[in-house]
Structures are given as C-alpha cells and as structure tokens.
Amino acid sequence: MSLMCAILQALELLLIRNYIPQRSFFIALGHDEEVSGVNGAQKISALLQARGIQLAFIVDEGSFLLDGFIPNLQKPFAMVAVSEKGAINLMLQVNMTPGHSSAPPKETSIGILAAAVSRLEQTPMPNMFGGGPLKMALQQLANEFPFPANIVLSNLWLFQPLVSRLMERNYITNALVRTTTALTMFNAGVKVNVIPPVAQATINFRIHPAQTVQEVLKLAKDIVADDRIQFHVLNAFDPLPVSPSDDQALGYQLLRQTIQSVFPEVNIVAPGTCIGNTDSRHYTNLTTGIYRFNPIYLQPQSFSSIHGINEKISVQAYETQVKFIFEFIQNADADPRPVPHLHEL
Ligand SMILES: *[C@@H]1O[C@H](CO)[C@@H](O)[C@H](O)[C@H]1NC(C)=O
Numbered sequence: 001m002s003l004m005c006a007i008l009q010a011l012e013l014l015l016i017r018n019y020i021p022q023r024s025f026f027i028a029l030g031h032d033e034e035v036s037g038v039n040g041a042q043k044i045s046a047l048l049q050a051r052g053i054q055l056a057f058i059v060d061e062g063s064f065l066l067d068g069f070i071p072n073l074q075k076p077f078a079m080v081a082v083s084e085k086g087a088i089n090l091m092l093q094v095n096m097t098p099g100h101s102s103a104p105p106k107e108t109s110i111g112i113l114a115a116a117v118s119r120l121e122q123t124p125m126p127n128m129f130g131g132g133p134l135k136m137a138l139q140q141l142a143n144e145f146p147f148p149a150n151i152v153l154s155n156l157w158l159f160q161p162l163v164s165r166l167m168e169r170n171y172i173t174n175a176l177v178r179t180t181t182a183l184t185m186f187n188a189g190v191k192v193n194v195i196p197p198v199a200q201a202t203i204n205f206r207i208h209p210a211q212t213v214q215e216v217l218k219l220a221k222d223i224v225a226d227d228r229i230q231f232h233v234l235n236a237f238d239p240l241p242v243s244p245s246d247d248q249a250l251g252y253q254l255l256r257q258t259i260q261s262v263f264p265e266v267n268i269v270a271p272g273t274c275i276g277n278t279d280s281r282h283y284t285n286l287t288t289g290i291y292r293f294n295p296i297y298l299q300p301q302s303f304s305s306i307h308g309i310n311e312k313i314s315v316q317a318y319e320t321q322v323k324f325i326f327e328f329i330q331n332a333d334a335d336p337r338p339v340p341h342l343h344e345l
Pocket of ligand 1: 285
C-alpha cells in the first residue's frame with residue numbers, strides 16, 4: 001500500500017519536472033493482490049500479453065532491507081527476491097459410517113485424521129538449503145559476519161550441513177530452507193453422542209523453489225501413509241522461476257545501483273526468495289526477470305505487524321520509498337544497455 005502511494009507520488013514529481021522517459025515503462029496496480037490478483041494483475045497481464053508486449057524486467061514488492069534477521073549479522077542488507085515460493089492448499093478427509101457413541105469403533109474419523117495431521121506436523125519437509133538463491137546470498141554476506149561465521153560462510157563447500165541446520169532454528173530462516181507445513185483448519189463432529197461421519201483438515205504448504213507441487217504431494221502422501229484418508233487439492237501452484245541476478249541482469253543491476261545510491265549505509269545486495277506471494281506470478285509470461293524489492297527496512301519485531309495489529313510506516317521511511325522510485329525510474333532510463341533478447345511469447 002505504501003509502495004503504491006510512493007510510486008504514484010514519484011510519478012507526480014517526475015511529471016512536475018516535465019520528465020520524458022526514453023525507456024517506456026508500465027505501472028501496474030492491481031486492486032486485489034491480497035486475494036490472489038485474479039481480477040487485477042491477472043487481467044492486466046492478459047491484456048499486455050494480448051498486445052504482444054515483452055518486458056526487460058518487472059519490479060514488484062516482496063522483499064526488504066533486512067535488519068536483524070540473521071543472528072550475528074551486525075549490519076542490514078538488501079535482499080532482492082528473485083523467486084517466490086509456490087503453495088498448496090490441501091484438504092484431507094476421512095469418511096465413516098455414523099453410529100452411536102455408546103459402542104464406538106476402535107478409531108473414529110477424528111482420531112484417524114488427527115493422527116495423520118500430527119504426523120505431517122512432526123515430519124517437516126526436507127531441508128533444501130543449497131537448492132535456491134539463499135546459498136548465493138550467504139556467500140555474498142560472508143565477510144559481514146564476525147569470526148568464525150565469516151570463515152564458515154566462505155566455505156560452504158565444507159560447512160553446508162552445519163549452516164543448513166542453523167537455518168532451521170529460527171522460524172523465518174526455516175521458511176527459507178524448506179517447504180513449510182501449516183495445519184490451518186480442522187472440522188469434524190456433529191453431536192456429542194454421534195460417531196463423526198466426516199473429518200476434514202486443511203494444510204497450507206509453501207513450496208521451496210527447488211521443489212514442485214507434485215513432489216510435495218507425493219511426500220505428504222508418504223508421510224500420511226493411510227489409505228483411509230482422501231487427498232483433495234483445493235488449489236496449488238509451483239514456485240516461480242529463479243530470475244537472473246548476474247552482471248548482465250539489467251533489472252537486478254539497476255536495483256543494486258539504486259539501493260547503493262539511496263541507502264549508502266547498506267554494503268550488500270543479495271538475491272533471495274520471497275516466502276509469501278505477490279502479483280508477480282501473473283506476469284511470468286512477460287519477462288524472465290522478476291525482482292521483488294520494497295525499499296524499506298524490516299526488523300523481526302515489525303515482521304509480525306505485516307497484515308497484523310498496528311501495521312504502519314514512518315513518514316521518513318515513506319519519503320525514502322518515494323525517493324527510491326524516483327531515482328530508479330531515472331536510473332533505468334540512463335542505462336545504455338539494450339533490453340536483453342527475449343524469446344517470442
Ligand atoms: C502463459 O502463456 C500460456 C500460453 O499462452 C498460458 O497458457 C498461460 O495461462 C499463461 N500464464 C500466465 C500466468 O499468464
């Protein structure tokens with residue numbers, strides 16, 4: 001929301017100065033990003049695709065200047081998310097013949113399903129550290145850590161197992177190394193003295209970029225390992241492709257340049273994964289370079305206020321957002337590099 005206002009305000013400032021861009025750009029503001037973007041971003045993307053538009057890159061929200069998320073890392077760093085986790089909403093269901101509770105079967109649908117979801121909760125999906133942008137980011141951050149972490153992170157060929165274990169200890173870094181499993185709904189039972197005919201549970205998985213919907217479903221079935229339980233996929237999508245972050249990646253390099261100019265105190269710009277979802281997934285046909293970065297500082301203590309109680313942004317942080325967008329548009333214009341070759345849609 002603040003980013004949307006900042007974009008519009010930056011445009012207004014550019015217009016006041018009679019700014020005429022050399023490199024064309026689109027501003028795409030959907031109204032329903034929080035509820036999947038099917039009437040906003042999806043429609044905008046479909047229209048652009050119908051017009052045969054190809055984009056050099058896209059910048060969206062979804063990552064921040066991270067301050068205090070990684071233990072022992074003194075300074076904040078900028079994480080530009082080059083991928084985004086996938087998701088599955090999976091409903092498990094057990095059906096049973098209803099009966100009177102005075103002569104119950106050995107297990108009821110509630111007992112069967114409760115045991116199954118408990119197994120899912122107790123058996124985390126595998127740690128995928130090393131299979132995404134995170135490893136690259138930690139290598140870039142290595143020198144920002146005090147001894148001995150700097151040595152450990154500079155030598156991931158040796159210390160990868162240790163680092164991947166350490167990442168699991170905190171619930172935010174844990175979400176970066178694996179597909180997460182969250183039991184979110186459980187419904188069963190009709191009456192105090194009736195054997196429940198149906199029990200249903202819903203599980204929300206957020207899929208690591210190195211896995212797919214099919215792989216996670218297979219793992220979940222193996223963990224549940226009970227034929228009496230039906231699997232219903234309510235909706236699902238794979239993780240987004242990993243966008244390039246090398247020297248030739250125009251969007252990434254322009255973001256890096258603007259971050260270094262607007263936040264001179266930040267030494268490191270590193271690629272990462274967005275653990276939530278953004279409108280970006282509707283735009284994958286338009287470009288291979290999708291970068292998620294919101295130019296504000298995020299601390300762990302303010303993380304829980306996102307979509308929570310007392311969500312807020314300081315006036316100064318908002319002004320910096322405006323300044324960032326204002327500079328970014330002009331930096332994109334000043335860059336003489338041609339738009340990278342794109343394949344036909
Ligand atoms: C991308 O293009 C393919 C082929 O035209 C289409 O089936 C798909 O729905 C498009 N995806 C998105 C996210 O627009």
